[in-house]
Amino acid sequence: RADVERPAGPAAVRLALGASPLAMTPAVATALDETRRSCPDAGAAVRILRRREIPAAVATGALDLGLLDGPATPGAPLPLPEAGPLTTVAVAETPLVVALPPGHPLARRLGLRLADLADAPWLDAPDTAVPLGALRAASGTGGFRASLTYEGTDVRALLALAAAGHGLALLPHTAAENAPGIATIPLTAPRLIHRTELLHGPAVDGPARTLAAVLTGDGHRYG
Known part of the structure; x- marks a missing residue:
């Protein structure tokens, strides 16, 4: 599995993004580039994980944001395991x-x-x-x-x-x-x-909030 850990170093603000394989698309990479340009001092890491690993990693704080994919009927959310209080927003x-x-x-x-x-x-x-x-x-x-x-x-x-x-x-x-x-x-x-969904915990701030706004197009929620 591809696994890029949280970067070590002096950066005070970090962004850890996890994605299941089919959720990591060119559009996500472009959104991450836009976010890093607006937050140039933030360290960033991307982890490609198995689907079942994403919700738990977000719930425990190992990831700031998660991208999870799967089959669904149009407009219906993906079924998630019980992993704690998570917010899910459709991305694609x-x-x-x-x-x-x-x-x-x-x-x-x-x-x-x-x-x-x-x-x-x-x-x-x-x-x-x-x-x-x-x-x-x-x-x-x-x-x-x-x-x-x-x-x-x-x-x-x-x-x-x-x-x-x-x-x-x-x-x-x-x-x-x-x-x-x-x-x-x-x-x-x-x-x-x-369907691809963005997952995050109760609080999302800094570059993670910026990336969430870019990915979802929801500037009102994440502005």
Whole structure:
């Protein structure tokens, strides 16, 4: 896993941002750059963590801000474990696609229904794709057999496995489109999207507050 710890040094103000792999996007990197330009004396660190680690790290103060992603119905919040008083704010909602090799029999389809894929082999990658348990819950069916388990946080490695035909993966289109050796087919049913949320504790100040405002576009809440 990529892990950049809180920086040591004389900086009096620090910003520790944690993100699940699919939550760390170019837009987040740009927002962080804008924040660092406005707070040039602050030390900053980014940690890429497993999804289940983000809420607890924010609740305990190990992270100032967390970015968590997952599947959801449009407009609905992500389910969170009990980790203490946390505020969650939506950052992005994007379409989901099925990632598979271009030579796959389904690669020329214009759209795919999740229930129709229950018997297909899938990649079990709980931190870099939609977890198989979430697929079963969303489709209301069993199935979704794991052809191969990937226990990492590198999205490129997951896409390489999908491109080699080891199994299907459900991903946000922004992560899978234009990946080498990957065809992406939109998910048409059920109504499911990829949602990213910002997490923070009861108090958020300094550069963390600035970054929260940039990420959410909510200057009123974080102004």
